[in-house]
Each structure stands twice: as structure tokens, then as C-alpha cells.
Amino acid sequence: MSDASLTEFKFIHAADIHLDSPLHGLSRYESAPVDAIRNACRRAFENLIDVAIEERVAFVLLAGDLYDGDWKDYSTGIFLSKQIGRLAQHNIRVFAVSGNHDAANRMTKSLESPANMKIFSSKRVETVKLDHLGVAIHGQSFPSQHVDENLAAGFCDAAKGLFNIGLLHTSLDGREGHANYAPCSLDDLRSKEYQYWALGHIHKQEIVAKEPYVIFPGCIQGRHIRETGAKGCVVVTVNDGVVSDIEKIALDVLRWSLCVIDITDIDEMRGVLERVRKRIDQEIASAEGRPLAMRIRLQGATTVADELAAYPDRLDQQIKALSAETAGDELWLERVENLTNRKLDLESTLADDNPMGKLLQEIVTITRDTDNIDGLKQKVAELRQKAPSETFGHDSILNLDEEQTLHRVVDEAKQMLIGRLLTVGAAK
CATH class of the missing domain: 3.60.21.10 (Metallo-dependent phosphatases)
Structure with missing residues (x-):
């Protein structure tokens, strides 16, 4: 030197x-x-x-x-x-x-x-x-x-x-x-x-x-x-x-956070929301005064999986209300993802020789091959016409040009239907 x-x-x-x-x-x-x-x-x-x-x-x-x-x-x-x-x-x-x-x-x-x-x-x-x-x-x-x-x-x-x-x-x-x-x-x-x-x-x-x-x-x-x-x-x-x-x-003035929350050991909705609240508090603290844009992802095998899958809009609103109560304007909830798996014995229900069992069998066996799902392409085309073009951009969660997006939509629909059927069946 x-x-x-x-x-x-x-x-x-x-x-x-x-x-x-x-x-x-x-x-x-x-x-x-x-x-x-x-x-x-x-x-x-x-x-x-x-x-x-x-x-x-x-x-x-x-x-x-x-x-x-x-x-x-x-x-x-x-x-x-x-x-x-x-x-x-x-x-x-x-x-x-x-x-x-x-x-x-x-x-x-x-x-x-x-x-x-x-x-x-x-x-x-x-x-x-x-x-x-x-x-x-x-x-x-x-x-x-x-x-x-x-x-x-x-x-x-x-x-x-x-x-x-x-x-x-x-x-x-x-x-x-x-x-x-x-x-x-x-x-x-x-x-x-x-x-x-x-x-x-x-x-x-x-x-x-x-x-x-x-x-x-x-x-x-x-x-x-x-x-x-x-x-x-x-x-x-x-x-x-x-x-x-x-x-x-x-240097950032707005921070993004992907909040993955495991609820494997939780068996009631109250416990889910409490765990979400604690995690939100942790993320707010780590942001050091910056506003947060957060995606919450619930995962794990739990007995409340079907309840969560059955009514996704209700889950979304419950967590949004919780985030507003906890952090006010400092937190914006970009999306709630439910990736939980059921602990209920779906197999025994599928084995039942009754209308419920047969309907569940039909739903479970629905293919992910979007070309073989009757009416799906038509529905996607209708959705494109009704929604703003930016809704389907490359950065969007609804990028319909990607096959994996359509696979995710199909999987979520199956989860929702199975969840509602098992929830209704359990209530009878």
C-alpha cells in the first residue's frame, strides 16, 4: 500500500x-x-x-x-x-x-x-x-x-x-x-x-x-x-x-414481515388469536418504530384446521380486527394464509358409505390438472374481465399466468369445502 x-x-x-x-x-x-x-x-x-x-x-x-x-x-x-x-x-x-x-x-x-x-x-x-x-x-x-x-x-x-x-x-x-x-x-x-x-x-x-x-x-x-x-x-x-x-x-421507512405461526398444539380459536397477538407484538417491537406490512401464515396440524378452512373470510376479519386493536395504523395486514392441516380423522369419514363420505371422496380426488377441471378456464376468463388488470400482475398473489397460482387456488377451494362439510357434519 x-x-x-x-x-x-x-x-x-x-x-x-x-x-x-x-x-x-x-x-x-x-x-x-x-x-x-x-x-x-x-x-x-x-x-x-x-x-x-x-x-x-x-x-x-x-x-x-x-x-x-x-x-x-x-x-x-x-x-x-x-x-x-x-x-x-x-x-x-x-x-x-x-x-x-x-x-x-x-x-x-x-x-x-x-x-x-x-x-x-x-x-x-x-x-x-x-x-x-x-x-x-x-x-x-x-x-x-x-x-x-x-x-x-x-x-x-x-x-x-x-x-x-x-x-x-x-x-x-x-x-x-x-x-x-x-x-x-x-x-x-x-x-x-x-x-x-x-x-x-x-x-x-x-x-x-x-x-x-x-x-x-x-x-x-x-x-x-x-x-x-x-x-x-x-x-x-x-x-x-x-x-x-x-x-x-x-434505511427503510416501511418494513415487510412474513409472520409464520405454528398452531399445532392449539385446539380452540381463542388460542389461535392469542398466539397471533403475541407474534404481532414481537414484530412491532423489531420494526423499531416503522410501520409494518405483514402477511400472516398459519401452519401446523390442529383440530381447528377445518374451522379455519371452512370460513376464511371470518378468519381474515378476526385477525384484521386483532391487528388493528394491537397496532392501530402502524400495521397493515396484507394477507392471511391458512396452511394448517386437520387432526380430525378424515380417513374414517371418507370410508363411510353415505352421501357425506361419497361427496368428500369426490372433493379429495379433484385433480390439480387445471385442464381437466370443468369450467375452470371459463371462470378464470370471467375473473380477468371483471377485475382490474393490475390485480393479476407478476407480483400479485393472483398471477393467473402461473400454473402454481391456479394449483394453490384449487387446493384452497378443496380445503375450504372439506372444512365446511366436516364442520357441519360434526355439528349434527
């Missing part, structure tokens, strides 16, 4: 900002917390700028997907310029690469970047040296929305005597739920002998390696139920040319 590196400095590594992205699966509901939704990604980005100023970082790295595709107007770009300008007032520079969502944005090409912001070229790998810190930052942007080639292979070797950082938007060797863009291996990155790789594209925070540090900071604001938990950035401290600390900072 050079003499310039014999010092301590900090930098922020963030990615997947998705400015002005809607929070999918939430805003279309009448009861959604609109105030918390509106501009959530902007407010999280403002938090990022605040942290950079408070921590007195030397620079900020943004590893792609600053935007969320095309803007509706130039207000998104103006907001970005204003926030980056706040950093300029504190002599903080910003280094960024474009990701797949940025490459899809046509407006960015006609708007100049702020003076203190460097966006790396998409044509070749570029290197920026910060001599006063002994740092070399290497990066390359996406030239188009879909990049299948290994961009990491084209990065230059480490600059001798400097702290080398690679800035790259990539799926690395693949991650569930993310498109395979600019794929590369950990060995590809290590071969460059950099001290830090600042990656983006994967929305879940992950420290992939520590020798050298290879990190996905995750997105700064969860946008749907697949992006649960704290979201933010990392503050990296470098001391004498070596990473000495990685601090995870939460």
Missing part, C-alpha cells in the same frame, strides 16, 4: 435504490397505509444521504438500479440531483454503475449527472483513482437491460499499492428470485486481487466472502412480501488499507 493508504476513511456501499418504484401488492388495497407507501423509496434514499453526511464518509458507492425503469416525468431525476447535491456540500463524491433497470430508462440519457457524481461507462471498464485516499475504484455499467456476458472478466487487475474496489451489478453465480444478469464466479472476482467488491442486483443483504470482502448490501426499501426484514446499506471502514469494520445500517 502507498503512504496515502496509511489512514482511516469510511465509505457507503448501497444498491438497488429503485427510486419512485411502487410498493407492489400494497397500494391497490383500499386499507393500505397510503402515507407510508407514498415516496417510500425516496424517503429511504434521503436516509442514505443523511447517514453519509453524519458518518462523514469519503464517498458513496451505488451498485446499480438507481431507478426503476422509465420515469413518468423528470421529477425523479430532479429529486436525485437535489439529494446528490446535499453530498456535494460536504465534499462527498458518488460513484455509480447502471444496472438492468437503469439501462431501461430512456430519460437518464438526456439528463446530466450532478457534478460530484460519476457514472461508469457501459462501453468499457473505467478506473477512478483517489490519490489522497490511496483508492482505485473500477466499474462498468450495463449497456442494455439484459446482459448475459461476464463483465467481471473484463475488469483490470488491481492497481499496486492502492485499496482496490470493484463496482459491479451482477447476479454472481445465481440467486433465487433474481434474473441471471452479468453472471460470474467468486473466483473471477478474487482473481483481480481487489480488496473490496461492491455488488448490486440481489435485494437481500449478503456478505458473500471476507477474503476479499464481496458484499451485496441489498435494496434500501422493501417493495413487496418477498423483500422482508430490515433493508439498507453498509458503512465500510478502511484502516491502513485494510477493511476494519462493516456496519449494517437500516
Whole structure:
């Protein structure tokens, strides 16, 4: 390392900002917390700028997907310029690469970047040296929305005597739920002998390696139920040319929570609701004052399974009332899922040679092959005509273009019918 590196400095590594992205699966509901939704990604980005100023970082790295595709107007770009300008007032520079969502944005090409912001070229790998810190930052942007080639292979070797950082938007060797863009291996990155790789594209925070540090900071604001938990950035401290600390900072203003509750040992509805109440209290505490968008998933084998399955609307309303009582406006219940199994002896009922047993046999043997269920395709077509198009988007729980969605609907309908029949039968 050079003499310039014999010092301590900090930098922020963030990615997947998705400015002005809607929070999918939430805003279309009448009861959604609109105030918390509106501009959530902007407010999280403002938090990022605040942290950079408070921590007195030397620079900020943004590893792609600053935007969320095309803007509706130039207000998104103006907001970005204003926030980056706040950093300029504190002599903080910003280094960024474009990701797949940025490459899809046509407006960015006609708007100049702020003076203190460097966006790396998409044509070749570029290197920026910060001599006063002994740092070399290497990066390359996406030239188009879909990049299948290994961009990491084209990065230059480490600059001798400097702290080398690679800035790259990539799926690395693949991650569930993310498109395979600019794929590369950990060995590809290590071969460059950099001290830090600042990656983006994967929305879940992950420290992939520590020798050298290879990190996905995750997105700064969860946008749907697949992006649960704290979201933010990392503050990296470098001391004498070596990473000495990685601090995870939460930036999100609205948190998503998938609340899985096992009710195996519960045999009455009162117990179910009490367990749900306790879990809600725990989630509210862990959110540290942020509003929550929560999905509750009940699971386990229980004697109340049929009661729950028989009247899903009643279960939904009971838990919504409970959440409103417990957390008020700080909690919005996105969905209640009942994945419980019955403890009742369904087999003996099926074996009965009576109308109830025969009807249950017909329901149980209904195939999941949607092509062989009479009238299903017609009903799906009618539903598409009646409901708003966004109800069936790729992020929706009713994405009818996915076969697994139709399988789930069929399974839930079977559970509901069996539950109601067994509940009615037990009451007689």
C-alpha cells in the first residue's frame, strides 16, 4: 500500500435504490397505509444521504438500479440531483454503475449527472483513482437491460499499492428470485486481487466472502412480501488499507414481515388469536418504530384446521380486527394464509358409505390438472374481465399466468369445502 493508504476513511456501499418504484401488492388495497407507501423509496434514499453526511464518509458507492425503469416525468431525476447535491456540500463524491433497470430508462440519457457524481461507462471498464485516499475504484455499467456476458472478466487487475474496489451489478453465480444478469464466479472476482467488491442486483443483504470482502448490501426499501426484514446499506471502514469494520445500517421507512405461526398444539380459536397477538407484538417491537406490512401464515396440524378452512373470510376479519386493536395504523395486514392441516380423522369419514363420505371422496380426488377441471378456464376468463388488470400482475398473489397460482387456488377451494362439510357434519 502507498503512504496515502496509511489512514482511516469510511465509505457507503448501497444498491438497488429503485427510486419512485411502487410498493407492489400494497397500494391497490383500499386499507393500505397510503402515507407510508407514498415516496417510500425516496424517503429511504434521503436516509442514505443523511447517514453519509453524519458518518462523514469519503464517498458513496451505488451498485446499480438507481431507478426503476422509465420515469413518468423528470421529477425523479430532479429529486436525485437535489439529494446528490446535499453530498456535494460536504465534499462527498458518488460513484455509480447502471444496472438492468437503469439501462431501461430512456430519460437518464438526456439528463446530466450532478457534478460530484460519476457514472461508469457501459462501453468499457473505467478506473477512478483517489490519490489522497490511496483508492482505485473500477466499474462498468450495463449497456442494455439484459446482459448475459461476464463483465467481471473484463475488469483490470488491481492497481499496486492502492485499496482496490470493484463496482459491479451482477447476479454472481445465481440467486433465487433474481434474473441471471452479468453472471460470474467468486473466483473471477478474487482473481483481480481487489480488496473490496461492491455488488448490486440481489435485494437481500449478503456478505458473500471476507477474503476479499464481496458484499451485496441489498435494496434500501422493501417493495413487496418477498423483500422482508430490515433493508439498507453498509458503512465500510478502511484502516491502513485494510477493511476494519462493516456496519449494517437500516434505511427503510416501511418494513415487510412474513409472520409464520405454528398452531399445532392449539385446539380452540381463542388460542389461535392469542398466539397471533403475541407474534404481532414481537414484530412491532423489531420494526423499531416503522410501520409494518405483514402477511400472516398459519401452519401446523390442529383440530381447528377445518374451522379455519371452512370460513376464511371470518378468519381474515378476526385477525384484521386483532391487528388493528394491537397496532392501530402502524400495521397493515396484507394477507392471511391458512396452511394448517386437520387432526380430525378424515380417513374414517371418507370410508363411510353415505352421501357425506361419497361427496368428500369426490372433493379429495379433484385433480390439480387445471385442464381437466370443468369450467375452470371459463371462470378464470370471467375473473380477468371483471377485475382490474393490475390485480393479476407478476407480483400479485393472483398471477393467473402461473400454473402454481391456479394449483394453490384449487387446493384452497378443496380445503375450504372439506372444512365446511366436516364442520357441519360434526355439528349434527
